[in-house]
Amino acid sequence: xxxxxxxxxxxxxxxxxxxxxxxxxxxxxxxxxxxxxxxxxxxxxxxxxxxxxxxxxxxxxxxxxxxxxxxxxxxxxxxxxxxxxxxxxxxxxxxxxxxxxxxxxxxxxxxxxxxxxxxxxxxxxxxxxxxxxxxxxxxxxxxxxxxxxxxxxxxxxxxxxxxxxxxxxxxxxxxxxxxxxxxxxxxxxxxxxxxxxxxxxxxxxxxxxxxxxxxxxxxxxxxxxxxxxxxxxxxxxxxxxxxxxxxxxxxxxxxxxxxxxxxxxxxxxxxxxxxxxxxxxxxxxxxxxxxxxxxxxxxxxxxxxxxxxxxxxxxxxxxxxxxxxxxxxxxxxxxxxxxxxxxxxxxxxxxxxxxxxxxxxxxxxxxxxxxxxxxxxxxxxxxxxxxxxxxxxxxxxxxxxxxxxxxxxxxxxxxxxxxxxxxxxxxxxxxxxxxxxxxxxxxxxxxxxxxxxxxxxxxxxxxxxxxxxxxxxxxxxxxxxxxxxxxxxxxxxxxxxxxxxxxxxxxxxxxxxxxxxxxxxxxxxx
Numbered sequence: 001x002x003x004x005x006x007x008x009x010x011x012x013x014x015x016x017x018x019x020x021x022x023x024x025x026x027x028x029x030x031x032x033x034x035x036x037x038x039x040x041x042x043x044x045x046x047x048x049x050x051x052x053x054x055x056x057x058x059x060x061x062x063x064x065x066x067x068x069x070x071x072x073x074x075x076x077x078x079x080x081x082x083x084x085x086x087x088x089x090x091x092x093x094x095x096x097x098x099x100x101x102x103x104x105x106x107x108x109x110x111x112x113x114x115x116x117x118x119x120x121x122x123x124x125x126x127x128x129x130x131x132x133x134x135x136x137x138x139x140x141x142x143x144x145x146x147x148x149x150x151x152x153x154x155x156x157x158x159x160x161x162x163x164x165x166x167x168x169x170x171x172x173x174x175x176x177x178x179x180x181x182x183x184x185x186x187x188x189x190x191x192x193x194x195x196x197x198x199x200x201x202x203x204x205x206x207x208x209x210x211x212x213x214x215x216x217x218x219x220x221x222x223x224x225x226x227x228x229x230x231x232x233x234x235x236x237x238x239x240x241x242x243x244x245x246x247x248x249x250x251x252x253x254x255x256x257x258x259x260x261x262x263x264x265x266x267x268x269x270x271x272x273x274x275x276x277x278x279x280x281x282x283x284x285x286x287x288x289x290x291x292x293x294x295x296x297x298x299x300x301x302x303x304x305x306x307x308x309x310x311x312x313x314x315x316x317x318x319x320x321x322x323x324x325x326x327x328x329x330x331x332x333x334x335x336x337x338x339x340x341x342x343x344x345x346x347x348x349x350x351x352x353x354x355x356x357x358x359x360x361x362x363x364x365x366x367x368x369x370x371x372x373x374x375x376x377x378x379x380x381x382x383x384x385x386x387x388x389x390x391x392x393x394x395x396x397x398x399x400x401x402x403x404x405x406x407x408x409x410x411x412x413x414x415x416x417x418x419x420x421x422x423x424x425x426x427x428x429x430x431x432x433x434x435x436x437x438x439x440x441x442x443x444x445x446x447x448x449x450x451x452x453x454x455x456x457x458x459x460x461x462x463x464x465x466x467x468x469x470x471x472x473x474x475x476x477x478x479x480x481x482x483x484x485x486x487x488x489x490x491x492x493x494x495x496x497x498x499x500x501x502x503x504x505x506x507x508x509x510x511x512x513x514x515x516x517x518x519x520x521x522x523x524x525x526x
Contacts, residue, residue: 015176015305017088021061021126022047024148024167033166042148042165049169051148052228058124058170059112066090066111066174068235086238087181087310088174090125126170134169141168176306181243181313190326192353193315195368197254197325201311202304204261209237209302210294212265214287215272222290223297230301233268240264241310246317254325257314327351360395416441419448 023046026037035045044054046061055061067086090111112124128141135156137143143156144163157163178187212233213225240260246252272283312326319325332351352370363381376382380397387399388409394402403410408428414421415430421444425433434441 015309016173017176017303017306018171019062019065019090019126019174020049020129021058021065021170022049022051022167023058023128023170024051025165027164027166046170048227050150050226052226053231058126059108062090062112062124062126062172063108065231068231068238086235087177087306087313089177089180090172090174092175123170124172126172129169129171137168142166143168176309178309178313182317186316186320187313188330189316189320189323189328190330190332190351190353192326192332192351192355192368193312194325194353195355195366195371197315198308198311200258201254201261201314202307204258205237205241205307205310206295206298206302207291208261208264209234210291210298211287212237212269213298214290214294215265215269218272219283219286219290219294222293225294225297227301230298234302236268237261237264238310240268241314243310243313243317246314247320252318254315254318257318326353362395416444420444 022043023035024038024043025033025035025045026039026042027033028037031037038045043051045056046058047054048065053064055064066088090113130137130139130141135143136158137156138158144159144166145152145156146163146165148165148167181187209230213229214222216233217225217229241257246257272287315325329351332354350369352368354369355366356369356372358365358367358375358379358381360379360381360383363379365375365379367375380395382396383393384396384399386392386394386402386407386409388403388407390407390409392402392407408426410427411424412427412430414423414425414433416434417423419441421437421441423433423437
């Protein structure tokens, strides 16, 4: 997301972001590359980069990506019909930019203002991207791959003999349209809003979307999500903000909206159920651990600039009558610039919600002017003098480390405290202390060496005793093994005798039977 250089609009209205669609084709022998050759299991003719969302036409793809989800709830129109608006358009705001009287078809036609390329295809204002931004391309912006698998898409080429699919990136710039939510009279009030409220709402939006994606798809791989998983949830979250309708209820304030965002994931997706807990008993703990890496991934879909702009609109909607979180001046940034040019020093000319950058090095915070002193008192990057008076200036975040480990005036133990020196001196005086008390330290070292020598003698005696005991145990073990070996041999001999006896008995029985057979014929002879 980047900013437009249009000075007659509030800062948060001057945002741009590229909408990118990928056109996909497959090679068929004899017919060349075409969209008709794509397999049913592959991405469609037009898709997002990861291929998780696909469409048949640029028109469908551009409207879906522009609005987040063409099937989600839409903003109410004046004639009872619905127009899908979520803050982004391919066109600048017009005088009748807040006119919701268009039908859905008219609104779609307005967004997809057509331009024709040389082949007569309708690209809805999208332009092919050429060059090496995402790898080498041919003259028409096509990149070639063996297939559409994730691993293959990591190595694009211009054209090779074994490449059977190709894709190219189409891009069109979308502009942030606050008139989709509020009338010009409301959103033009104050170019700034309370920085604390803006930051709190922005963080709450990111947390809500991150938690909803974890509830919906699990914490297995918190660093990997798809366009199909995040984009529809993001559109539902923007709808849940109800920007433009909160002012109708006087009881709604920033805390109510934050509470709504805190419960968004549970209401939109639902907490993991009993089956999920049965499959993964630690699912709640895993979600808690995965929330931070998931936030970093979701931030690429829901940028800080977009969340900040929505937060400002939300504040202007809720605070449109009270003016507690923004001022009632129109385009106060322009007024402040004019006042500064004319040398005006009136306090009334300074918007108390004006965003001012933190002056301290490495701090990128943008705070409202009313919180400037408060932030200065707690900014971790503010350089402060060492409280011990060593003369060093250190950032507030590093002060504890400096005072405890680096400051020359800190209280430090003598390096020889391990041998008994109990002196506590300033770190800068450690060398001086060692030189002045060298004799004392020598006596301490000698005493400690004598103690170590006595210990070594005792250890030698114990080692000798243990060696003797070990030798005795080894001899006992050898005798036991010999007895066991003799017993095993006796058992083996006994088993062999039993086998021989059994075989002799069998032979004896066989011989008796044979003798009986021989004697029986002799008895019957005359």
